[in-house]
Amino acid sequence: MAHAAAAHHTSLGLDSRKMAFWAFIGSECLLFASLISTYLIYKGRSLVGPYPHDILNIPFTSISTFDLLMSSLMMVLALAAVQRGDLKWAKVWLFLTALLGIFFLAGQVYEFTSFVHEGLTLQRNLFGASFFVLTGTHGAHVTVGVIWILTLWSRALRGKLGKANALTVEICGLYWHFVDVVWIVIFTVVYLIQ
Amino acid sequence: MRESPAGEHAPPHPTAGVYLRVAAVLVILTVIEVGVFYVPAFHPVLVPTLLILSALKFTLVVMFYMHLKMDSRFFTFLFGGPLLLALVMTVGLMFLFGAFVLKR
Numbered sequence: 001m002a003h004a005a006a007a008h009h010t011s012l013g014l015d016s017r018k019m020a021f022w023a024f025i026g027s028e029c030l031l032f033a034s035l036i037s038t039y040l041i042y043k044g045r046s047l048v049g050p051y052p053h054d055i056l057n058i059p060f061t062s063i064s065t066f067d068l069l070m071s072s073l074m075m076v077l078a079l080a081a082v083q084r085g086d087l088k089w090a091k092v093w094l095f096l097t098a099l100l101g102i103f104f105l106a107g108q109v110y111e112f113t114s115f116v117h118e119g120l121t122l123q124r125n126l127f128g129a130s131f132f133v134l135t136g137t138h139g140a141h142v143t144v145g146v147i148w149i150l151t152l153w154s155r156a157l158r159g160k161l162g163k164a165n166a167l168t169v170e171i172c173g174l175y176w177h178f179v180d181v182v183w184i185v186i187f188t189v190v191y192l193i194q
Numbered sequence: 195m196r197e198s199p200a201g202e203h204a205p206p207h208p209t210a211g212v213y214l215r216v217a218a219v220l221v222i223l224t225v226i227e228v229g230v231f232y233v234p235a236f237h238p239v240l241v242p243t244l245l246i247l248s249a250l251k252f253t254l255v256v257m258f259y260m261h262l263k264m265d266s267r268f269f270t271f272l273f274g275g276p277l278l279l280a281l282v283m284t285v286g287l288m289f290l291f292g293a294f295v296l297k298r
Contacts, residue, residue: 014266022269026276033280037287062228066221073217076259080210170261177259181252188248192231193241 021171025178028141032182035137036189039130046125052194055118057111064107065187068142071100072180075149075173085163087156094153094169097176101146108139131190138182145176207261216258223251 010016043052078093112132120128152172155161161169208216227247230236236243257263262270288294 012266012268014268018269019272022272026272029273029276029280030283033284037284040284040288041291041293043293058228058231062224065224069217069220069224072255072259073213076213077210080207080213083207174260177255180259181255184248184251184255188227188244192227192244 015167017171021174035134039134042126042130046127048125050118050120052127055115055120056191058191061191064104067100067104068180068183071097072177075176079169079173082169083166091156094149094156098146098149098153101142105142138186141179145179148172208258216254220251220254223247
């Protein structure tokens with residue numbers, strides 16, 4: 001195991017998987033920046049409604065935001081449990097993280113469906129196009145995160161997630177928290193600054 | 195370099211108590227954000243206030259939940275570099291496409 005771990009270290013003494021993942025997260029920053037920029041540039045340029053202030057539901061989205069923040073808390077608690085070798089609590093926290101992620105996705109499905117019923121589609125106007133692409137891309141990232149967390153949870157259920165796998169959980173956590181910080185920005189820029 | 199390798203020699207992460215306190219602050223900041231949105235008195239300063247609150251939440255998650263506060267500075271560079279580039283790109287594109295109206 002020690003040999004396997006040493007094989008992952010770079011000349012900087014850092015784990016290569018973690019370093020690669022931070023580089024990936026850096027590239028994701030640019031992806032979301034391009035989508036957020038597009039949204040901001042198109043803001044207020046739609047020729048037909050519905051417009052953001054007609055359709056965005058702040059109380060509902062605030063609950064989704066709270067949900068995602070709590071899922072980040074569950075994720076760090078899961079990591080702390082794995083690091084101290086507490087498999088029982090690791091299972092609980094990982095399950096709750098995935099569950100809150102699923103709640104967030106369910107909320108997004110409900111939101112998208114209600115918007116479509118109110119006439120906002122991808123083709124309707126510039127707001128619809130940029131809004132659905134931005135929040136849809138974020139939702140796709142949440143979906144990947146939920147699947148990843150459920151995979152870890154399944155490994156934990158089979159007793160295959162011990163202290164030695166703490167870095168695997170930490171890297172999954174980095175992804176999940178990144179998805180959370182992207183939502184922090186989207187919530188402010190798209191929903192609150194109308 | 196001052197970094198220590200990941201794994202058993204990795205720098206210690208915060209305790210569950212710290213994680214809970216950070217979560218409490220995040221929730222309070224979110225409540226303030228939503229509150230500011232609904233209070234008309236804040237509307238003249240709505241955008242800067244919301245951006246500052248959002249930046250605070252972003253920083254807290256990155257520092258404590260993503261462990262950049264106690265992890266290697268190289269990771270901060272790997273994340274901070276593209277993040278800075280992303281911010282410059284966003285502001286640049288908004289200027290380029292006239293999203294900001296400069297008043298004389």
